[in-house]
Amino acid sequence: MQNKFLLAQKLIEHLVNLGKTLATAESCTGGGIGQALTSVSGSSAAYGYGIISYSNEAKEKVLQVPHNILEEYGAVSTETADAMCRGAKALSGADFAVAVTGIAGPGGGSAEKPVGLVYIGCIDANDRVEVEKHIFKGTRDEVREQTIKAALKLVLNISGAKIDE
Numbered sequence: 001m002q003n004k005f006l007l008a009q010k011l012i013e014h015l016v017n018l019g020k021t022l023a024t025a026e027s028c029t030g031g032g033i034g035q036a037l038t039s040v041s042g043s044s045a046a047y048g049y050g051i052i053s054y055s056n057e058a059k060e061k062v063l064q065v066p067h068n069i070l071e072e073y074g075a076v077s078t079e080t081a082d083a084m085c086r087g088a089k090a091l092s093g094a095d096f097a098v099a100v101t102g103i104a105g106p107g108g109g110s111a112e113k114p115v116g117l118v119y120i121g122c123i124d125a126n127d128r129v130e131v132e133k134h135i136f137k138g139t140r141d142e143v144r145e146q147t148i149k150a151a152l153k154l155v156l157n158i159s160g161a162k163i164d165e
Contacts, residue, residue: 002149002151002163003149004032004036004145004149005036005039005040005146005162006162007036007149007152007153008037008039008040008043008152009040010034010156010161010163011037011046011152011155011156011161012037012040012043012045012046012047013040013044014156014159014160014161015045015046015047015051015095015096015159016042017047018159018160020046020095020096020159021046021047021048021092021093021095021096021124022037022039022046022094022095022097022098023035023047023049023050023051023067023088023089023091023092023094023096023097023098024047024049024050024051024088024097024098024099024112024151025051025053025063025084025085025088025097025098025099026050026051026052026053026060026099026100027052027053027054027075027099027100027101027102028100028101028102028103028143028144028147029086029100029103029144029147029148029151030052030054030144031050031052031099032144032145032147032148033050033065033076033100033148033151033152034047034050034052034098035108036148036152037050038050039115048092048094048102049072049091049094051063051088051091053065053084055164056070056075057082059075059080059084059087062087062091063083063084063087063091063099064083064085064086064087064091065080065083065087065089066083068094069083074113075101076101076102076103076113076117076118076119077101077119078119078121078131078133080101080119081099081100081101081119081120081121081131082121082129082131084099084101084121085098085099085121085122085123085129086123086127087099087130088123089123089127091106092134095124095125096122096123096124096125096155096158096159097122097123097161098120098121098122098151098154098155099120099121099122100118100119100120100121100147100148100151101119102116102117102118102119102134102143102147103111103115103116103117103118103139104116104118104143104144104147105139105142106139106140114135116134116135116136116137116138116143116149117134117135118131118133118134118135118136118143118146118150119131119134120132120134120147120150120151120154121134122151122154122155122158124158124159130154130158132150134146134147134150134153
């Protein structure tokens with residue numbers, strides 16, 4: 001599997017070639033996607049907004065995630081990931097936005113929402129949203145690392161890039 005920096009480089013190059021931009025909204029990764037993207041020289045041509053919305057309050061205030069979604073479905077849900085990526089796109093004006101929300105552990109999990117549960121949402125230039133559900137295994141750092149890679153791959157796929165495994 002490719003590492004996050006190679007995926008980020010491929011994504012930035014692809015977006016630059018398309019003349020498109022990306023915004024990120026991160027919860028459980030705490031800025032890890034943005035860190036991978038900005039490790040690429042010239043990334044500012046395609047990446048300008050990275051929002052870390054770790055708390056529900058930040059999700060509501062910054063990304064405009066409706067309070068009722070957080071109340072009914074929780075921060076770690078398909079609905080929240082969908083709302084987060086929509087909010088990031090609206091805030092930034094980017095062509096694409098990706099959002100991640102999950103439980104990295106080691107605590108915080110439950111029978112319904114175990115440690116490693118992550119939702120990744122991506123919205124494209126036509127406002128179509130795709131949300132993936134993952135249950136990653138490993139330590140907190142491993143869950144976060146897998147989330148970053150999966151998010152970058154989702155944007156690559158949605159933006160039409162071919163990725164090698």
